[in-house]
């Protein structure tokens with residue numbers, strides 16, 4: 001059984017609750033365990049994963065968050081750098097699923113966070129578990 005760390009950036013709590021539900025359901029359906037930590041925003045997710053990976057506690061990681069475009073360039077920074085940080089960690093060999101929504105508005109976020117609709121939280125969990133399986137196959 002794998003143990004998965006979910007790192008959630010709880011910037012929009014009601015949307016995160018939907019993402020978490022999908023992620024947790026997918027992990028449990030696959031017969032694995034999980035625990036969750038919360039960080040302030042998506043920019044902090046990669047560093048939290050990096051810190052957690054220094055222990056031997058976790059087999060895979062899922063980053064969850066919602067980044068909604070505002071008035072400034074900050075959207076590009078938050079969206080791009082959180083994704084780049086997770087990709088860098090994945091290229092270092094961590095099994096990671098990226099469930100950070102980067103959207104134009106709340107309606108787009110809601111459709112993607114809802115497990116009954118696009119279930120991006122569940123999708124990210126399945127991606128992390130798929131990468132873990134690859135690492136165990138070739139590692």
Ligand SMILES: Nc1c(NC[C@H](O)[C@H](O)[C@H](O)CO)[nH]c(=O)[nH]c1=O
Nearest residue numbers: 009011040041042043065066067068
């Ligand atoms: N605007 C959003 C943010 N911004 C906060 C940053 O992620 C970060 O916490 C801050 O810059 C301090 O380092 N975060 C989100 O997750 N979603 C947003 O829409």
Ligand SMILES: CC(=O)[C@@H](O)COP(=O)(O)O
Nearest residue numbers: 068070071072074075078
């Ligand atoms: C994604 C963001 O950082 C954004 O929500 C911040 O809004 P603004 O660009 O209007 O400051």
